Amino acid sequence: MGYRKGYYRKDGTYVQGHYTSKSTSKSKPKSKKGCSLLMLVIVSILGIEACNPESDCPTRKCSDYNSQAQAQQEFNENPSCLENLDSDNDGIPCENLPKN
Numbered sequence: 001m002g003y004r005k006g007y008y009r010k011d012g013t014y015v016q017g018h019y020t021s022k023s024t025s026k027s028k029p030k031s032k033k034g035c036s037l038l039m040l041v042i043v044s045i046l047g048i049e050a051c052n053p054e055s056d057c058p059t060r061k062c063s064d065y066n067s068q069a070q071a072q073q074e075f076n077e078n079p080s081c082l083e084n085l086d087s088d089n090d091g092i093p094c095e096n097l098p099k100n
Helices: 033-050 068-077
Strands: 002-004 018-020
Touching: none
Parallel strands: none
Antiparallel strands: 002 018
């Protein structure tokens, strides 16, 4: 870019100095279709990976156990997977079940 000094037009009006582009030809705006397509493909792949239903954690509910002791035993073996059994996060799952 170059700086163009202020000047007077033939009609007498003054044009302030300003920066101008050195190229004389006007360039066409570049198409962004390729970029959009690439982003669509990436988002699609990430979406498919995020929806992968496979998990090492068993899906268990309190109704799957006969007693709180049975639920506690499995909870102690794998607390991160069975954290849904402990609703108040006190380390005691299925508190509504009978103790034995």
